[in-house]
Amino acid sequence: MQQRSRYLERMDTEKWRKAHQAAIDIYRPRREELVRIYEDALLDTHLQTVLNTRTLSVLNTPFHILDANGEKNEALFEELDKKWMHDIIRMVVESIYYGYSVIEFVLDKGHVVAVQSIDRAHAIPQECAVLSDVNGEQRFFLAEPPYNDFYLFLKDDTTDHTGLLLEASRYTVFKKQAVGFYSLYQEVYGFPYRIAKTDSRDKQVLDGLEEYLEAMGEAMYAILPFDAQFEIHESKNTDGQKVFTSAIELANKEISKRVLGQTMTTEDGSSRSQAEVHDTTREQIYKADIRYVEYMVNDYVLPLLGKHGYAVEGNHFRFDTSKSLKLAGTQLEVDKWIATQYRIDPEYITETYGTPILAEEPKPVEKPGKGKGSGLEQQLVALYHETGCCITGHQEPQMAEGNPELLKLFLKVAERLFKRGFKGLWKTRDFKALANQVGDTLYKGVEQGYGKRLVDLDYDSPDHTMLKSLKENVYLFSSFKEAVLCQEINALLLQDGRLREWDAFRELALEKHHAYNVTWLRTEYDAAIAQATMAARWQEAEQHKEDYMLRYSTVNDSRVREEHRRLEGITLPVDDPFWTSNYPPLGWGCRCDVELVPNQTARKTPKERLRYPDKVHPLFAKNVGKEKVIFDESHPYFKLKGFEP
Numbered sequence: 001m002q003q004r005s006r007y008l009e010r011m012d013t014e015k016w017r018k019a020h021q022a023a024i025d026i027y028r029p030r031r032e033e034l035v036r037i038y039e040d041a042l043l044d045t046h047l048q049t050v051l052n053t054r055t056l057s058v059l060n061t062p063f064h065i066l067d068a069n070g071e072k073n074e075a076l077f078e079e080l081d082k083k084w085m086h087d088i089i090r091m092v093v094e095s096i097y098y099g100y101s102v103i104e105f106v107l108d109k110g111h112v113v114a115v116q117s118i119d120r121a122h123a124i125p126q127e128c129a130v131l132s133d134v135n136g137e138q139r140f141f142l143a144e145p146p147y148n149d150f151y152l153f154l155k156d157d158t159t160d161h162t163g164l165l166l167e168a169s170r171y172t173v174f175k176k177q178a179v180g181f182y183s184l185y186q187e188v189y190g191f192p193y194r195i196a197k198t199d200s201r202d203k204q205v206l207d208g209l210e211e212y213l214e215a216m217g218e219a220m221y222a223i224l225p226f227d228a229q230f231e232i233h234e235s236k237n238t239d240g241q242k243v244f245t246s247a248i249e250l251a252n253k254e255i256s257k258r259v260l261g262q263t264m265t266t267e268d269g270s271s272r273s274q275a276e277v278h279d280t281t282r283e284q285i286y287k288a289d290i291r292y293v294e295y296m297v298n299d300y301v302l303p304l305l306g307k308h309g310y311a312v313e314g315n316h317f318r319f320d321t322s323k324s325l326k327l328a329g330t331q332l333e334v335d336k337w338i339a340t341q342y343r344i345d346p347e348y349i350t351e352t353y354g355t356p357i358l359a360e361e362p363k364p365v366e367k368p369g370k371g372k373g374s375g376l377e378q379q380l381v382a383l384y385h386e387t388g389c390c391i392t393g394h395q396e397p398q399m400a401e402g403n404p405e406l407l408k409l410f411l412k413v414a415e416r417l418f419k420r421g422f423k424g425l426w427k428t429r430d431f432k433a434l435a436n437q438v439g440d441t442l443y444k445g446v447e448q449g450y451g452k453r454l455v456d457l458d459y460d461s462p463d464h465t466m467l468k469s470l471k472e473n474v475y476l477f478s479s480f481k482e483a484v485l486c487q488e489i490n491a492l493l494l495q496d497g498r499l500r501e502w503d504a505f506r507e508l509a510l511e512k513h514h515a516y517n518v519t520w521l522r523t524e525y526d527a528a529i530a531q532a533t534m535a536a537r538w539q540e541a542e543q544h545k546e547d548y549m550l551r552y553s554t555v556n557d558s559r560v561r562e563e564h565r566r567l568e569g570i571t572l573p574v575d576d577p578f579w580t581s582n583y584p585p586l587g588w589g590c591r592c593d594v595e596l597v598p599n600q601t602a603r604k605t606p607k608e609r610l611r612y613p614d615k616v617h618p619l620f621a622k623n624v625g626k627e628k629v630i631f632d633e634s635h636p637y638f639k640l641k642g643f644e645p
Contacts (some may be wrong), residue, residue: 013174015033018033030124031123032121032134035098041168044175046255054259064317068314095156099163102151103115103154104116122134123153124139126161128155129141148304154300172255174251175247196223261282287459294318379636379639403441409434410517413434414506426486426644431486434482435479438482438517439477443474449536451536454468470535474630477635483637484636484640489508489513493505523588527585527631537593537625538624538625541574549571549574550573551569552567552582552584564590564592567612619631
């Protein structure tokens with residue numbers, strides 16, 4: 001393509017209108033002038049800031065490559081986790097702003113080594129073509145061979161391929177005019193002006209006075225006869241300065257609305273409720289951007305990479321939008337949490353909140369040292385002793401004898417603990433791999449019970465929201481579970497105050513592993529299936545609650561617990577409070593269910609005939625469909641002190 005020098009010129013509304021018209025012209029569309037308008041608009045710092053905010057939200061979201069089974073393809077991920085893929089994601093996001101992006105792939109020996117953006121001024125989105133010269137007619141159609149092997153023309157079809165910068169640039173033009181008039185206003189009213197008075201009509205005298213006044217600075221001046229009057233009147237109807245600052249603020253707010261969908265993350269807000277609404281709006285835009293990038297990469301980028309030998313067949317690109325923990329909303333919330341874990345300098349409290357501190361400082365939580373356990377194992381033994389015949393036949397392959405990969409990861413963690421001690425163990429890559437392996441196992445149970453896979457669901461669907469929450473929960477649970485296990489084997493390091501031999505320690509550690517990661521994990525896996533099954537059932541009930549009631553149902557065989565049998569047949573509306581704490585499963589191995597009964601035939605159970613189970617562990621005294629968690633904070637694992645996943 002032939003590059004030409006760019007000349008800077010003043011942009012106004014008329015140029016913006018003509019550039020827009022040229023871009024959407026049916027017979028001879030040209031983008032050069034509109035692109036120059038956009039480039040000029042991007043000199044505006046506010047527009048740059050909000051665009052960067054939106055772009056970085058996507059770029060800072062990690063991605064995975066998933067195979068046909070929804071499993072991570074680590075080998076292909078390693079090939080694609082390069083700077084050029086990061087650049088592709090950025091260019092895809094930019095196509096939302098400009099309306100399109102043209103990407104050239106640079107290859108070396110069959111591998112992509114870089115990508116670069118083709119000057120958008122040369123592009124004709126309506127034809128998927130680029131011009132060799134913006135003033136010429138020769139064009140190359142990039143969707144046709146041989147160009148389609150090395151170029152991608154990505155278009156945002158929600159506009160006339162003009163992007164959101166079309167509207168944003170209109171406000172930057174308006175804003176520049178307001179800033180210009182504001183500067184003129186300041187020159188007139190912000191600087192002192194000088195007046196020279198004389199009776200002389202001699203041109204030489206007058207020229208001399210003017211020369212003196214001009215040499216004294218940039219402020220206004222005037223040469224008047226003694227009897228002349230000179231006045232400058234400011235508008236009486238409004239604050240003149242406010243006219244311009246309000247115009248500039250208006251432009252900034254409109255730009256923020258167009259790019260981020262709201263203003264309160266860039267401007268001062270007035271209330272928490274408004275801020276929450278604005279955050280929700282921005283979150284929706286973020287989700288739409290994420291989904292758009294995934295579509296573009298899966299539909300266009302991966303097929304092109306497949307042409308060059310990348311093994312992308314059957315795989316797809318997916319962002320990981322899960323979050324383990326929500327961030328605190330205020331500094332006070334952060335400080336309150338820190339105070340539960342560490343000592344805080346009283347001077348900091350006084351300086352930050354203006355409150356003198358005279359009381360005793362909170363004591364720090366003791367971190368586990370060599371030979372110290374979690375103190376939770378007795379609670380765990382009691383909890384899982386209640387399971388009885390909890391195995392319901394949903395066992396994960398290899399579950400009964402243990403997962404070899406899980407055993408391998410556990411032994412790496414145990415060896416690291418033996419050689420280097422407990423300090424810093426929870427932050428190591430080996431520990432995180434161990435916890436993720438357990439999380440993978442439990443999440444397979446979640447998907448099996450729910451009957452759907454997260455990768456197959458739309459982001460905005462209730463099923464996606466539910467499964468995402470259940471996934472976050474079981475992975476968080478797995479981290480705490482393995483942290484407790486590691487602290488328990490830490491207690492095995494010493495015998496009579498002396499370090500055990502490795503073989504003796506390994507044998508004892510494996511016994512703990514079998515309890516936590518075979519026996520108890522099997523129970524937890526069955527619970528994940530049962531809870532996820534009932535979460536899916538609740539989603540169905542929510543969708544039909546206007547026409548159906550829920551009826552409690554047991555398997556009605558000899559294994560049904562008597563306290564569960566008492567609930568058989570209870571029929572109530574979906575929104576009835578009864579289902580908040582009496583929704584199955586109500587214990588380990590519980591096989592109870594609920595069924596939808598049409599309102600026309602359902603007989604609501606009177607309040608005086610309601611029965612309640614006598615003993616339900618807090619872990620099960622909840623409605624998984626409402627709370628969207630498999631294992632809540634009542635589980636002993638979550639009581640571990642000092643652990644931060």
